[in-house]
Amino acid sequence: MESQRQILEGETASDNISQDEVLPNKSRVTVVGSGNWGSVAAKLIAFNALKLSSFHDEVRMWVFEETLPSGEKLSDVINQTNENVKYLPGIKLGKNVVADPDLEHAVRDANMLVFVTPHQFMEGICKRLVGKIREDAEAISLIKGMEVKMEGPCMISTLISKQLEIDCCVLMGANIANEIAVEKFSEATVGYRQNREVAEKWVRLFSTPSFMVTAVQDVEGVELCGTLKNVVAIAAGFVDGLEMGNNTKAAIMRIGLREMKAFSKLLFSSVKDSTFFESCGVADLITTCLGGRNRKCAEAFARNGGKRSFDELEAEMLQGQKLQGVSTAKEVYEVLSHRGWLELFPLFTTVHEICIGRHPPSSIVEYSEHKPK
Numbered sequence: 001m002e003s004q005r006q007i008l009e010g011e012t013a014s015d016n017i018s019q020d021e022v023l024p025n026k027s028r029v030t031v032v033g034s035g036n037w038g039s040v041a042a043k044l045i046a047f048n049a050l051k052l053s054s055f056h057d058e059v060r061m062w063v064f065e066e067t068l069p070s071g072e073k074l075s076d077v078i079n080q081t082n083e084n085v086k087y088l089p090g091i092k093l094g095k096n097v098v099a100d101p102d103l104e105h106a107v108r109d110a111n112m113l114v115f116v117t118p119h120q121f122m123e124g125i126c127k128r129l130v131g132k133i134r135e136d137a138e139a140i141s142l143i144k145g146m147e148v149k150m151e152g153p154c155m156i157s158t159l160i161s162k163q164l165e166i167d168c169c170v171l172m173g174a175n176i177a178n179e180i181a182v183e184k185f186s187e188a189t190v191g192y193r194q195n196r197e198v199a200e201k202w203v204r205l206f207s208t209p210s211f212m213v214t215a216v217q218d219v220e221g222v223e224l225c226g227t228l229k230n231v232v233a234i235a236a237g238f239v240d241g242l243e244m245g246n247n248t249k250a251a252i253m254r255i256g257l258r259e260m261k262a263f264s265k266l267l268f269s270s271v272k273d274s275t276f277f278e279s280c281g282v283a284d285l286i287t288t289c290l291g292g293r294n295r296k297c298a299e300a301f302a303r304n305g306g307k308r309s310f311d312e313l314e315a316e317m318l319q320g321q322k323l324q325g326v327s328t329a330k331e332v333y334e335v336l337s338h339r340g341w342l343e344l345f346p347l348f349t350t351v352h353e354i355c356i357g358r359h360p361p362s363s364i365v366e367y368s369e370h371k372p373k
């Protein structure tokens with residue numbers, strides 16, 4: 001096995017081509033995505049890949065290639081500096097992380113695929129991967145979002161499972177990436193469908209002394225928590241931008257949680273109440289409404305009276321990182337309106353209507369007049 005010494009002395013895992021021949025049963029991990037959370041996920045996995053004998057040392061990370069202001073390619077800089085200078089500056093990823101701008105090449109040898117891109121890009125990525133992955137590959141999605149199709153809503157893990165014909169777990173939680181990058185204690189929840197052993201393998205891959213992961217058998221519940229909390233975060237940002245205070249924000253969070261639970265259970269009757277008390281539920285809702293990017297941009301939107309668009313604020317405030325809450329609010333709204341449920345979900349409905357300029361940000365608190373009976 002490749003030693004810590006080799007890694008510390010700068011010999012990357014990709015230099016050591018004989019490892020597979022010696023230990024063919026080791027799992028090989030590829031992270032598909034290299035944004036803020038994608039880079040931190042690669043760092044966590046890289047730490048464990050070195051420590052645990054069941055994983056190959058090298059962790060491949062697919063990079064959506066871009067040219068930096070210096071004229072250099074992002075993937076080259078990551079491989080030279082061991083740092084994602086654009087999406088996670090100042091943090092070493094682990095020398096066993098290899099950035100790869102070629103998607104098909106990046107996944108080719110992996111039997112464990114970790115998907116972590118903004119949700120809007122996943123349909124295109126899955127199409128490109130059909131027929132290109134190993135037959136025994138398994139997946140996990142760290143992506144908070146969903147797609148809405150003609151036939152109804154489609155969670156990202158379902159999109160991955162159906163298009164690539166593989167099992168897909170999810171990992172969600174109170175996980176502001178920059179905090180996990182500097183090893184502040186955090187928790188996360190793995191959601192799985194049936195196979196507990198597979199879930200435990202994912203738990204082992206991600207768990208570190210400062211990142212505590214637990215598994216629950218409720219893939220839809222876990223994924224919907226991670227997805228829907230971003231809509232509530234937009235509402236919380238409006239409250240902050242309008243300086244309405246802590247009580248109002250707490251009320252919005254409580255009502256948001258209620259809508260998260262009701263919406264999840266209407267879509268999937270299997271969703272468990274207990275899931276909302278895991279890290280993926282109430283804990284993620286709290287952290288995202290206090291310190292997330294959706295909250296931050298929504299605050300700026302409200303301060304500007306809705307006169308600057310979210311696209312403009314995202315580009316200016318996040319420098320390439322992406323919001324998920326605004327598009328998720330639209331997707332949720334489509335489901336609600338298609339199923340005649342708009343009046344049952346006044347908070348979700350109002351968030352979208354504010355985002356598209358139909359109402360002013362202050363209407364976030366007026367929705368309670370339409371409280372469901």
Ligand SMILES: NC(=O)c1ccc[n+]([C@@H]2O[C@H](COP(=O)([O-])OP(=O)(O)OC[C@H]3O[C@@H](n4cnc5c(N)ncnc54)[C@H](O)[C@@H]3O)[C@@H](O)[C@H]2O)c1
Pocket residue numbers: 033034035036037038039063064065087116117118119121142143144145175176177178320321322323324
């Ligand atoms: N950042 C966090 O704190 C955090 C924590 C938990 C979960 N998440 C979730 O993880 C997912 C990924 O977020 P992130 O923070 O890693 O990303 P990010 O928002 O930091 O970065 C955007 C990424 O999208 C890539 N990209 C841009 N255009 C693309 C295209 N056309 N095709 C493919 N990729 C493209 C960029 O290269 C970059 O890697 C999201 O669903 C997010 O909600 C994020």
Ligand SMILES: O=P(O)(O)OC[C@H](O)CO
Pocket residue numbers: 144173174175176177230233284287288291292293294295323324
């Ligand atoms: O920064 P946000 O709003 O995308 O939220 C980040 C994470 O999802 C928090 O768990």
